[in-house]
Amino acid sequence: MVRFVPLILVITVAVLAAVFLATSGNKGKLGPFSGERAHAHVASLVGLGPRHPGSEAIARARDYITGQLREAGWQTSLQHFKDETPRGGQEFVNIRARFPSPEGGNIDWKRGGGLLLLCSHYDTKLIDSIKFVGANDGGSSSGVLLELAAVLRTAPELARGIELVFFDGEEAVVEFTEVDGLYGSRHYAKFWRAAPAGEKPEAAFVLDLVGDSRLRITPPSDSPRELLRDLYRAAEAAGERHIFGLHPTPITDDHVPLNAAGIPALDVIDAGYISRGSWHTAADSLDSVTPGSLERIGRVILRLLDRRARD
Ligand SMILES: [Zn+2]
Numbered sequence: 001m002v003r004f005v006p007l008i009l010v011i012t013v014a015v016l017a018a019v020f021l022a023t024s025g026n027k028g029k030l031g032p033f034s035g036e037r038a039h040a041h042v043a044s045l046v047g048l049g050p051r052h053p054g055s056e057a058i059a060r061a062r063d064y065i066t067g068q069l070r071e072a073g074w075q076t077s078l079q080h081f082k083d084e085t086p087r088g089g090q091e092f093v094n095i096r097a098r099f100p101s102p103e104g105g106n107i108d109w110k111r112g113g114g115l116l117l118l119c120s121h122y123d124t125k126l127i128d129s130i131k132f133v134g135a136n137d138g139g140s141s142s143g144v145l146l147e148l149a150a151v152l153r154t155a156p157e158l159a160r161g162i163e164l165v166f167f168d169g170e171e172a173v174v175e176f177t178e179v180d181g182l183y184g185s186r187h188y189a190k191f192w193r194a195a196p197a198g199e200k201p202e203a204a205f206v207l208d209l210v211g212d213s214r215l216r217i218t219p220p221s222d223s224p225r226e227l228l229r230d231l232y233r234a235a236e237a238a239g240e241r242h243i244f245g246l247h248p249t250p251i252t253d254d255h256v257p258l259n260a261a262g263i264p265a266l267d268v269i270d271a272g273y274i275s276r277g278s279w280h281t282a283a284d285s286l287d288s289v290t291p292g293s294l295e296r297i298g299r300v301i302l303r304l305l306d307r308r309a310r311d
Contacts, residue, residue: 030158030302033151035295041068041143042211042294045122046133046286052126053092053169053183061122062093065142065166069097072149073156074164077109081187085173086180094184095122095166097149099159112192115163116308117204117263118301119254120145121170121184130282135289136273137280140211142166143289144298151302158309163201167254170208176252185254193261203227204265205304206255209273210297211289217244217297218271220251224259227266234304240296247271268297 044064045051051058066076079094098107120141124134133139145164152159169183176182185206192200205227210217217235219228228246235244251267258265278284 030155030306031151031299033147033295033298033302035291035293035298037150038143038147038294038298039211039289039291041146042135042139042289043286045139045142046135050126050132051122051124051134051138052171053090053123058093058123058168062095065095065122065146066097068146069095069149069164072146073099073153074149074159075100075107077107079188083169083183083187084179085183087173090169090173090183092168092183092187094168094188097164097166099152099156099162101160102156110191111199112163112195112201113199114161115201116161116305117163117165117201117258117265118145118148119165119167119185119204119206119258121167121208121254123168123171123184125171125280126173127280132280132282132284133286134284135286136209136211136278136284138170139286140209140289140294141207144207144210144294144301147294147298148301151298152305158305161309162305170254181252182254182257186257189257189261189263192258192263197262200261201263204255204258204263205231205268205301206253206258206265207268207297207301208253209270209279210268211293212270212273212276212278213288213290213293214272214276215243215270215293215296216272217268218247219267219269220247220249220253220255220271222250223266224264227264230304230308231266231268231300234307235300237303237307238296238300240300243296268301 167184172181
């Protein structure tokens with residue numbers, strides 16, 4: 001028997017080494033991101049019906065989002081405000097979430113230095129003629145953010161460098177002007193505009209329209225170059241570079257007020273969706289949003305975060 005002992009030792013050492021390599025090889029890798037779970041969040045939001053500002057459904061959507069965030073270990077803060085719209089005064093509520101430190105304690109929501117913002121809008125456009133549920137427009141990006149929140153729980157240090165923001169009132173009540181649309185992001189950005197440079201969030205990625213089956217991400221032509229480069233690199237690493245391009249013009253979306261406030265912000269948007277026929281119609285329904293598309297975006301964003309954390 002004695003002569004078998006070294007063999008057993010060799011096997012034991014080999015197994016331990018393999019286990020060690022397998023676990024250490026996973027270090028720094030986030031995920032997996034589940035498109036199915038993200039899609040289930042979209043289904044829950046869509047199931048509430050049209051979620052325009054001030055509606056009962058958007059209040060329930062807020063409860064759902066904050067509930068999911070807290071379950072994933074995040075702390076939330078609601079930003080209530082009022083603004084004038086073409087249809088009169090309206091109440092809006094932005095949702096902010098940050099990951100607490102291990103000691104717990106209160107989060108200082110007024111400090112943003114070094115933070116990366118990941119944003120979505122969770123309202124849907126009020127369209128009188130149809131029951132518009134915004135599965136792709138408002139739903140898809142919110143579902144992706146909720147699944148990201150769950151995944152990031154496993155990387156608390158990284159999560160603490162992020163603020164998740166769900167804007168209310170992205171949609172114009174009538175049509176986009178300086179004072180109609182982007183209500184939530186304009187209000188949110190106003191605070192940071194006055195903050196000293198070192199106290200502002202470092203950058204922002206705004207997700208919008210990320211669930212269509214023919215997904216192609218085309219950020220606006222005037223996007224901050226560094227963020228665009230980071231996004232393309234992450235897409236390359238995730239094997240998804242072919243669905244990323246550039247839109248030929250600027251785009252009106254929640255990244256605009258952030259950029260104006262001195263926070264470099266990139267709109268991660270399928271701009272082509274706007275002209276493909278389903279945008280702001282009843283065809284923007286749950287069955288047009290695919291888990292596969294949500295997963296592609298989720299995986300690219302995770303690559304992006306992972307890379308930023310290591311650089
Ligand atoms: Zn819209």
